[in-house]
Amino acid sequence: MYVCLCLGVTSQAVTVAVNAGATTTNQVASDTGAGSQCGRCRRNVRAIINATSRSSDLAEELHGPAEA
């Protein structure tokens, strides 16, 4: 889905940024541009951050912490 309409940033691009370590909307904006223009898509970005974080927590609960 297109998350940031100003720049055409997709949910995949935001997910990649979050998986690479972005934990705030500012970090995602810096990495992908999403939310850096009008800022009206930041709730979408936050939803992806939260869902990815929950997914990581669940994976850790099931399989243990990822190895460094």
Added chain:
Amino acid sequence: MQLGAHHVVVHRSAVDSRRVLTTIGIRSRQPIRELLGSSQLFEWFDAVGLDEVPAVFAGDFVAREDLVAGPAPGNPGIVVAAIFPVPELATFLAQIEASLTRFRRAGIRKVWVYQAFDDRHEVMLLLEMDDDRSARRWLSKSDAAASWLAEAGVGIYPPVFLGTTYHAMHLAEMHRTGDS
């Protein structure tokens, strides 16, 4: 702005009066980015008082099944729509094909499937069903819904939409199908 749109349909939710589903049919992919970033789209959001804009699904039409001969007179039916990931589109379409008899028994009249441009494992499933009761029963009881729609409403994916067609425009022709 010339987008080559051939239809715009607005559905209103039967669950949340503040929620609508709007579909715009466009002849080619090329103007999608232009549409998404256009001031017209933001003017629509402003006009309905949206401070935060929703994520937008854009994709190709990949399948359609008509399970009844024509629209039931006086019964426009109800629309169910969901966006969710699928492991393989071909497998998903085969599952739909294999389920058509069960679908009709459950009250499904028409099936449309769209595949997202930006993620080829993401689909929008749009169903026209006989009535609200059939739709709610299918959503709550069917194995297909349980399996496919598990991720609807999670993360960026909006919750399953259940509603009626309110306003449909086809090219220059315009008609309203619901009450105002």
